[in-house]
Every structure is written in C-alpha cells, then in structure tokens.
Amino acid sequence: xxxxxxxxxxxxxxxxxxxxxxxxxxxxxxxxxxxxxxxxxxxxxxxxxxxxxxxxxxxxxxxxxxxxxxxxxxxxxxxxxxxxxxxxxxxxxxxxxxxxxxxxxxxxxxxxxxxxxxxxxxxxxxxxxxxxxxxxxxxxxxxxxxxxxxxxxxxxxxxxxxxxxxxxxxxxxxxxxxxxxxxxxxxxxxxxxxxxxxxxxxxxxxxxxxxxxxxxxxxxxxxxxxxxxxxxxxxxxxxxxxxxxxxxxxxxxxxxxxxxxxxxxxxxxxxxxxxxxxxxxxxxxxxxxxxxxxxxxxxxxxxxxxxxxxxxxxxxxxxxxxxxxxxxxxxxxxxxxxxxxxxxxxxxxxxxxxxxxxxxxxxxxxxxxxxxxxxxxxxxxxxxxxxxxxxxxxxxxxxxxxxxxxxxxxxxxxxxxxxxxxxxxxxxxxxxxxxxxxxxxxxxxxxxxxxxxxxxxxxxxxxxxxxxxxxxxxxxxxxxxxxxxxxxxxxxxxxxxxxxxxxxxxxxxxxxxxxxxxxxxxxxxxxxxxxxxxxxxxxxxxxxxxx
RNA sequence: GGCCGCGUGCCAGAGUGGUCUAAUGGGGCGGAUUGCAAAUCCGUUUACCGUCGGUUCGAAUCCGACCGCGGCCUCCA
Numbered sequence: 001x002x003x004x005x006x007x008x009x010x011x012x013x014x015x016x017x018x019x020x021x022x023x024x025x026x027x028x029x030x031x032x033x034x035x036x037x038x039x040x041x042x043x044x045x046x047x048x049x050x051x052x053x054x055x056x057x058x059x060x061x062x063x064x065x066x067x068x069x070x071x072x073x074x075x076x077x078x079x080x081x082x083x084x085x086x087x088x089x090x091x092x093x094x095x096x097x098x099x100x101x102x103x104x105x106x107x108x109x110x111x112x113x114x115x116x117x118x119x120x121x122x123x124x125x126x127x128x129x130x131x132x133x134x135x136x137x138x139x140x141x142x143x144x145x146x147x148x149x150x151x152x153x154x155x156x157x158x159x160x161x162x163x164x165x166x167x168x169x170x171x172x173x174x175x176x177x178x179x180x181x182x183x184x185x186x187x188x189x190x191x192x193x194x195x196x197x198x199x200x201x202x203x204x205x206x207x208x209x210x211x212x213x214x215x216x217x218x219x220x221x222x223x224x225x226x227x228x229x230x231x232x233x234x235x236x237x238x239x240x241x242x243x244x245x246x247x248x249x250x251x252x253x254x255x256x257x258x259x260x261x262x263x264x265x266x267x268x269x270x271x272x273x274x275x276x277x278x279x280x281x282x283x284x285x286x287x288x289x290x291x292x293x294x295x296x297x298x299x300x301x302x303x304x305x306x307x308x309x310x311x312x313x314x315x316x317x318x319x320x321x322x323x324x325x326x327x328x329x330x331x332x333x334x335x336x337x338x339x340x341x342x343x344x345x346x347x348x349x350x351x352x353x354x355x356x357x358x359x360x361x362x363x364x365x366x367x368x369x370x371x372x373x374x375x376x377x378x379x380x381x382x383x384x385x386x387x388x389x390x391x392x393x394x395x396x397x398x399x400x401x402x403x404x405x406x407x408x409x410x411x412x413x414x415x416x417x418x419x420x421x422x423x424x425x426x427x428x429x430x431x432x433x434x435x436x437x438x439x440x441x442x443x444x445x446x447x448x449x450x451x452x453x454x455x456x457x458x459x460x461x462x463x464x465x466x467x468x469x470x471x472x473x474x475x476x477x478x479x480x481x482x483x484x485x486x487x488x489x490x491x492x493x494x495x496x497x498x499x500x501x502x503x504x505x506x507x508x509x510x511x512x513x514x515x516x517x518x519x520x521x522x523x524x525x526x527x528x529x530x531x532x533x534x535x536x537x538x539x540x541x542x543x544x545x546x547x
Numbered sequence: 548g549g550c551c552g553c554g555u556g557c558c559a560g561a562g563u564g565g566u567c568u569a570a571u572g573g574g575g576c577g578g579a580u581u582g583c584a585a586a587u588c589c590g591u592u593u594a595c596c597g598u599c600g601g602u603u604c605g606a607a608u609c610c611g612a613c614c615g616c617g618g619c620c621u622c623c624a
Contacts (some may be wrong), residue, residue, distance in 0.1 A: 044624040215550035304624025350623070384618065394573055441561050445571035516582055534585045
C-alpha cells in the first residue's frame with residue numbers, strides 16, 4: 001500500500017503524491033532563535049525528519065513511485081529538497097494579529113543575555129554583544145544547529161553543504177517586500193496610516209477560502225477577535241482578521257527600508273518567500289511566478305500544530321493570492337503536515353509553567369542522542385507524546401539491543417553495504433506500518449519481533465537493519481565515547497572522576513579480600529553520588545550516570 | 548463557541564470487519580548467569596477491547612446514543 005498521510009487541509013488520510021517523485025519539495029517552519037530550542041520543538045522537527053526519511057526511503061512506495069526492488073543502506077531512493085527556515089526577525093511578545101504591539105523578542109533575549117553575562121552565567125568562551133540582535137540570533141541559531149545534527153535531522157546536515165536550505169528570515173526581507181508589492185498591486189493588500197506609522201494589511205475578504213486550513217470562518221474570527229488587538233489598529237482594518245504584512249517603525253530594533261517606510265515584515269510573509277526560494281532554486285522570479293491551475297507550489301509543508309492558525313492559514317492565503325492565477329483553487333502545499341505537541345511527565349509544556357527541557361539538559365542527565373531521538377519519534381505524530389525519563393531509558397535499551405545486531409553483523413571496514421531485496425519480510429512489515437500514516441509504533445514492533453528472532457547476527461542482518469535505520473535514524477548517530485581508565489570505563493559522555501576512581505579501587509581491594517559487605521557499601525555510596533556501576537569482564541567497572 | 552482527536556492488560560501502545568484464544572516495549576513472577584548486583588538470555592503472567600443499542604453469518608474494528616478524557620483556536624513546535 002503506497003504511503004498515505006493525514007492532510008490537515010482536507011482532514012483526511014490521503015495518498016502522498018508529489019508532483020515530481022524524483023524531486024520532492026518539503027518545507028518545515030523552523031525555530032525562532034531568541035532562546036534555546038526545547039525538546040518539544042525537536043519533537044515536531046523530528047516528526048518532519050521522519051516523514052522526509054520515509055519519503056526518500058527505497059522501502060517505501062508512493063502512489064506515483066514504487067518502492068525499490070533491492071536496496072543498500074545509505075542509498076536514497078528519491079531526492080527530497082527539504083528546507084527549514086530560521087526565524088530571526090518579526091516576533092513580538094504579544095498581539096496575535098501580527099506584531100503590531102509589544103516588545104520584539106530579540107530585544108527581550110538581549111536583555112536576558114545581558115543579565116546572564118553580568119552574572120557570569122554564559123557558557124565559557126561565549127562572547128556576544130547583547131545589544132546586537134543579529135549576534136543574538138546567530139548565537140542561538142548555532143546552538144540549535146548543533147542539537148539538530150546531534151539528533152540526526154537531515155535538513156541540518158544538508159544545510160552544512162547547502163546553506164540555502166536553512167534560510168534566515170532577516171536575509172529574505174527584500175523578497176518579502178516584492179511579494180507584498182505584488183499583493184498590493186493585485187488588490188489583495190492595502191496600506192493604512194500616516195507616514196511614520198504605516199501598516200500594510202492582507203485583505204482576507206479577497207480570499208474566499210480563508211479558513212480552509214484551520215476550519216475557521218471569517219464570521220467566527222470576527223467574533224473571537226475582540227480584546228487581542230488594539231482598538232486603534234483594529235479600526236483601520238477592513239476586517240478584524242486582516243493580518244499585517246509590513247509595519248513601519250523607524251525606531252524598531254530590526255528594520256529595513258521599504259516602499260512603506262523603514263520597518264519590519266509581518267509574521268507570515270517570511271515563509272511564503274523562503275519556502276519557495278529555498279526549494280525552487282536560484283532561477284525563481286518572485287515577480288513572475290504564476291501558476292495557472294492552482295497546483296501546489298511545494299509538496300509538503302510542516303510545522304507544529306500551533307502553526308495551523310493563524311500562521312499557516314495566513315501563509316496559504318497570501319501565497320495563493322500572490323502566485324495563483326485563480327487563488328481560490330490553490331492550496332500552496334500538497335500536504336499540510338502538523339505534528340502535535342509534546343508533553344513532559346503528563347503535563348503540557350509551556351513557557352509559563354517553565355517545564356521544558358533542552359537537549360543539553362537531557363544529555364547532561366546521562367541520556368544519549370540516539371535514545372532521545374527514538375523517544376521523540378516513537379509516538380505517533382498526531383498524538384500528544386509524553387516524554388518521561390523512563391521512556392528515554394526504555395528507548396536506550398532498545399537502541400542497545402539493535403546495536404548488538406548492527407555491531408555483530410558489521411561487514412569488514414571499507415566493504416560496500418550489501419544490497420538486500422526490499423521484499424524481506426521484516427522490511428515489508430516495517431514499510432507497511434510507516435506507509436499507513438507513519439505508524440511508527442507498528443514499525444518498531446515489527447523490528448523488535450524480528451530482532452528477537454535473530455540468533456547470531458550476520459552481515460545480512462546488519463544490512464537489513466541499516467535500511468531500517470536509514471528511516472529511524474538512531475543507530476547512525478554519534479554515541480558518546482567511553483572513557484577508559486585502568487579500572488573504570490566511563491560511559492555516556494562521563495569524564496573520569498578522581499573521587500569515583502578512588503572508590504572503585506577501594507572496592508576492588510575489598511572484593512579481592514572477599515569483603516563483600518564493604519564492596520556493596522561502596523556501590524551504595526557511588527549511587528548516592530549519582531553513579532551506577534556494573535562489573536565488566538576483565539575486572540573493569542563500567543560507570544554511568546544515574547538518570 | 549469553532550475545529551480535531553481519544554477511551555485496548557499493571558503502564559505505554561499497535562491492531563480499523565473473520566488468521567484477535569489482540570503486536571511490541573516496560574513492569575511483575577520463575578529460572579540461567581553473577582559473591583551480590585547490573586546487563587544479557589530463557590520461560591511465564593495479565594485484556595471478553597468506556598457503556599448501551601444497532602448493522603452483519605461474523606465487530607475492538609462500521610453506525611447511533613450516552614458517559615469520560617484531551618488537544619488546537621493565546622506566547623509557544
């Protein structure tokens with residue numbers, strides 16, 4: 001059965017049919033970089049990464065592109081042009097209708113960094129001018145990319161070769177201005193206000209399907225709009241749901257010249273521009289691009305569920321109006337893909353609760369990237385996954401179990417990966433589950449059943465698992481290197497600790513003397529210090545962090 | 548109020564008309580191994596699938612009602 005995925009736009013499971021299966025275009029709404037990303041951000045980015053890996057896997061059939069007959073690990077069956085933006089401009093602290101009020105988040109971030117700097121809380125070696133918004137953005141972007149690569153997000157790896165795949169909003173402003181002008185010329189946008197405080201709005205009433213994506217109607221939005229937007233701004237709009245495309249503000253922390261004065265772009269226009277420039281290549285002319293038949297401009301558009309409204313609704317509206325000969329026939333993206341939010345220990349994550357983790361925090365607690373990735377992709381993307389440390393630990397054990405197959409069956413170094421028929425039963429079961437709206441639990445279940453039936457792993461087993469892991473993306477991640485000392489092997493990124501080593505030596509002496517009471521006492525002491533130990537063959541002791 | 552979804556064993560979570568006397572992982576229990584642990588391996592335990600009714604030869608799976616729970620619509624992926 002070819003790949004079917006739930007489309008937010010139609011609220012149905014649909015066969016995924018890219019316009020050109022040899023060149024699938026995929027755009028993910030990426031992070032804002034005025035703070036560190038948290039595990040919830042990564043859950044939704046990793047769901048997109050999983051979909052991308054599924055689409056390009058030789059195991060997977062599409063409606064208009066069959067699976068491969070034979071495949072080897074590391075081979076890509078379809079080319080996916082996956083782009084993800086980095087938003088470094090345009091988000092305000094309040095006002096739902098497009099950044100007309102409130103403080104710029106980058107300014108808030110600057111203040112926070114300033115305080116951290118004063119308190120000496122910045123990581124060592126970090127030199128950053130908290131008054132420079134671009135420096136702040138660059139700082140957090142680089143931290144985001146490091147985590148993204150650690151977790152095997154292919155888009156972040158691609159971007160190392162091809163930076164255009166992860167464009168910065170601040171660098172796309174000229175393109176945004178051109179699209180706004182185009183919308184204005186065609187009568188979909190209008191300017192209001194005196195010079196100095198001008199604003200350009202999108203006219204939602206000119207786009208009849210406005211609301212298709214989120215299920216809203218203009219009537220409902222009119223009812224709900226009260227109280228969120230300043231009366232002054234609201235009164236100058238033609239409709240309360242009209243959203244901002246450009247805001248003139250000569251005093252703003254980040255501003256660009258424009259036909260409507262110096263200012264900054266609205267929230268939604270950046271993705272209209274970057275999704276096209278990043279996936280369509282250099283030859284794209286934003287002034288000339290016109291689609292006669294309403295065909296999608298990109299094959300997949302993803303983002304967290306909170307993006308559905310207003311962000312993607314507005315993006316769809318302005319994109320269709322800008323580029324489609326008949327806007328009402330357009331959908332902008334063929335597949336709108338929205339993973340649900342992540343919970344932490346059964347609780348909704350939110351800034352106000354302050355209950356979010358960063359990847360670094362999980363790593364410090366002794367969890368390795370492979371386990372974190374598996375935990376984050378392991379729940380169906382349209383369920384509210386719940387992240388617990390127990391889950392990450394379970395995932396770690398699964399990863400270790402799979403590694404034994406991979407390691408024991410690894411072909412000699414330098415050997416080419418062995419191609420295997422994709423009709424292999426476990427591969428068929430694995431692919432069939434994923435083809436059914438990314439049924440990851442079913443897919444992992446199939447892998448586990450197969451793994452538990454393997455007696456002694458062979459290179460062929462490893463080759464099969466390699467194909468599976470091209471999709472899951474956990475075994476290829478870097479593992480923390482064990483640090484070896486004469487007595488202890490420090491696992492999970494731990495550095496040898498003198499106090500621990502002293503305890504281990506003492507314990508070895510006690511065991512030599514058959515003083516097992518003392519030996520167990522020392523183990524308890526180490527546990528109290530936060531370390532688990534395990535006796536390994538050869539007299540060494542493996543030391544890991546107690547999670 | 549609008550849109551969407553869920554209710555399966557101790558827990559998480561697959562299964563969407565017959566092979567379900569219901570995957571998989573965790574937990575529990577028993578055993579092997581270990582000085583003891585941990586890890587690993589072997590075995591084993593637990594579900595009439597929210598309630599009621601309907602369709603059907605046949606339903607966890609389709610339909611209806613009811614009860615319960617949740618998500619998004621607001622900063623936030």
